[in-house]
Amino acid sequence: MYASTSGMPASRPVMPARLPIAAILLWLGALLARAVPWLDQLDAGAVLSAFWAFNPDNYSSVLAHFSWAPRVSIAILIGCGLGLAGAVTQQVLGNPLASPTTLGVEAGGQFGVTVATLFAPGLLAFSPDLVAIAGGLIAIGMVIALTWRLGFSPVTVILAGLVITFFLGALNMAFLLLKGEWLGNLFIWGAGSLVQNNWAPFMELWPRVLVISVLILLLMRPLQVLQLGQSSASSLGARVGLIRALALFLVVLMTATVVSRVGVVAFVGLAAPVLARLLGARTFASRILWSTLMGGGLLLLADTLAHWASTWGDGSLVPTGTTTALIGGPIILLALQGFRNTHHMPGQESNLAGFQPSRRAPLLVSGIVSGLIALTVVVSMSWSPGLDGWNWTPVTQWDDAWVWRGPRLLAAMLAGVALGLAGTLIQRMTGNPMGSPEMLGISGGAALAMVLIVLTGADVGRAGQLGAATLGAAGALGLLILLARKHRFAGNQLLLGGLALYVFMDAGLRLVMASGGTVASQLLNWMYGSTWLVSETEAFGLLGFILLICGLLALIVRPLTILPLGDTSASSLGLPVTKARLLLLLLAAVLTASATVVIGPLSFVGLIAPHLARVLGQQTVGRQLIVAGLVGGLLLTLADYLSRIVVFPNQLPAGLLAALVGGVYFLWGLSRHGKA
Known part of the structure; x- marks a missing residue:
């Protein structure tokens, strides 16, 4: 039985040509769109050299080096990190619609920073990452606690994550309305702004993203085993629960680290893996690679659109989170067209009667x-508080109270x-x-x-x-x-x-x-x-x-x-x-x-x-x-x-x-x- 198949060549998924072509076009389009406005002020060589040097006698060169180049660099870095985190999240949960955004991690990170700003600002001075990571862990912990009985049913996980996102967003809004004088700038930050005025944020962020990425890549082989299903993976000696926990913890670290620096740039972690899958990335290794590359290109393109909108408008800041959120809606709708769920929806069981x-x-x-x-x-x-305490308004005075x-x-x-x-x-x-x-x-x-x-x-x-x-x-x-x-x-x-x-x-x-x-x-x-x-x-x-x-x-x-x-x-x-x-x-x-x-x-x-x-x-x-x-x-x-x-x-x-x-x-x- 085995002899008849031993001579057959092992079939490997063939990477479609459209995948690298699409990635190249995305990157070239984003980079050119980002650089074109500078070409009427600097030559192409000076624009390129702005990443490592500048001419102190040329204001445009100084501006390009300390504002434009760091913003381009941090957009690529963050996009690649979120694309990688999204691909790992989808692999861990076996869910093509999972991402740090749809699991509430980004909203949790923002909630942690908001609470710390109001009640423990010293923690932010010590490390903004800690409070963002704590908020992200709380959010994803709530999702897991709510959905583990259903075996991480894809739709139920996404619904739980998005409702937790709405819920934490409502709490953030409550704090903003009550403490607007403290949190006004925090809301603009939370909308996702990549505006830079020096290289310090990028230089501080890239070693952390690199270390977390390496740790994630070390889990590649155990994560590949998860494709066989929990029972098969366990029979091969894999500790499925530990692998999932470690992978999701690293995803939270990556996402919260980004959120604590630039705010919520929503749906990059969802859009990049979905595009990679739709364009033909079949194996887990290829999805990791192309999701990372697509994430960098997508966020750079979204940030370029945000910059253009700010320039062409009335001068008001257009957050990058706005343009990335506009990407998220079509991506979910596109993914839904071929999506099949193997579990009932909550409330659709046949035993409701x-x-x-x-x-x-x-x-x-x-x-x-x-x-x-x-x-x-x-x-x-009738019964409401006033400046002198609680008062009862008799019916005869309701005419005045009615107003x-x-x-x-x-x-x-x-x-x-x-x-x-x-x-x-x-x-x-x-x-x-x-x-x-x-x-x-x-x-x-x-x-x-x-x-x-x-x-x-x-x-x-x-x-x-x-x-x-x-x-x-x-x-x-x-x-x-x-x-x-x-x-x-x-x-x-x-x-x-x-x-x-x-x-x-x-x-x-x-x-x-x-x-x-x-x-x-x-x-x-x-x-x-x-x-x-x-x-x-x-x-x-x-x-x-x-x-x-x-x-x-x-x-x-x-x-x-x-x-x-x-x-x-x-x-x-x-x-x-x-x-x-x-x-x-x-x-x-x-x-x-x-x-x-x-x-x-x-x-x-x-x-x-x-x-x-x-x-x-x-x-x-x-x-x-x-x-x-x-x-x-x-x-x-x-x-x-x-x-x-x-x-x-x-x-x-x-x-x-x-x-x-x-x-x-x-x-x-x-x-x-x-x-x-």
Whole structure:
């Protein structure tokens, strides 16, 4: 049996010609684009020699040596390091979408630096690396703890990592809003800036990157064994757990070292390995090599685009993290087209029926939730802190208190109702209990429209904002459905695609925030749900709008009940499936946009409210819609009240407070699924 095959030549993967060609074109394009602006000031030889010498009598030569050359060098160094870290992360987890960014390592490093800046600045003076590494280890430790029961299921790992990234980002924003005078420059740094004014950062960083890279390369052979699977690798004597732990620790070291120096340059560690794989890198050794090279070229190109945007614009700094984030969205969408997940999505197991709670009378449940809303309104209007301590405002004085407390309270309640209804529509329509306006990128689409309005300086009023946000939300949801059609609207493609769209919104936010000024401050407050910006007219206008939409929802109970049966069965029952889906998409988009304009794009209320409605025993479509809307209203009403009193006399945005609670709930849901 073996003799017949012994003479056959061993087949080795052949490297496609397009791989080195693409790498060469990427590097040449990035280097030429970076050098061209200097050729009208210096000759080609002087530009090249700027890396090691300069002419003290020529200002352009001095500037090229101390600013341009270090920036080019550090972009290449960091890009290569992140590309290597991304390739190793994907090998360790067997996950083509894993990277330091999607596992929360970069966000954890930034969180560590933020906390140290506020509470232990001495640690930063001693070593910024230590606090960044500690934050990165906390983030990736949370991901591993949440997903190890599922064997590091690819989609679940990415979801956990991205939600942890959002959660830590919300904490960073809370600190920024409370301590803006201390953290303003830190936010610009966190957006990822490679601007240099001497060679000191590069000279300090390159030995560390080199040492970590060598240590990673020493693990190449053990990491190659992991391709055989955990059982086979263990049978060959490999200590799989130790190998994974060492490799991930080195990845955290590499990523945190970079983050502590230049901030978050997102998605280079994802884009480089994905491009290398798509261009034909098959073996682990080739992926390591070409991911490293692609990473250096990609970050250099992204930094060049950021520099050009800063030069051609109004002089405001465009962070490199903005341009790299714009790369991340398309990369995730591109990788999704050929991605297959071998595990169920959280919440999509076939045994869900066993966890359904007992049914309860809808009138009783609705009455109790409505009573809690009324109690929250009374407490919020009456019992609040003041300059002389806590005071109780009698009902006879509510007219005066209404001006300050009423409109924001009403707007928060209505935004919660809208998100609860939108979340129920989305979860029912997609059949995915983890779907929500936030997780599907619908809120991100609405927010992107708002960011564009701010960037253009257009004065469109509240009605114009609502219209633009609706178009953005509908466009995002429509694009998602279009992308997910060939996957038959599978939950993993919808969720990851939505998170990819959210990346675009995040890039726009970073761009505006890095510019600073009052516009950036106002946008930051709105992005995280500052209900104190709402006027009485806007609150009552939103009330009429929500009442109108609720009347339309009565028409979609039957279609929403039939659609989960499948297109064939729904059509046989006389339902025009395409028109029904379009109507549901538009309703979900309009509800999301109306809430996003008031509360910001990220609160997770659209995820929590439908779940709580099911927990309260409302299983049918109509009953779940009613209770989910009421629960959403209760959650944001309570969040608005707490946001006023928790850090008095300062205030936290209600949407930010809800996002922190919602992020914890989402992560708890993932861990609960793992135990199930």
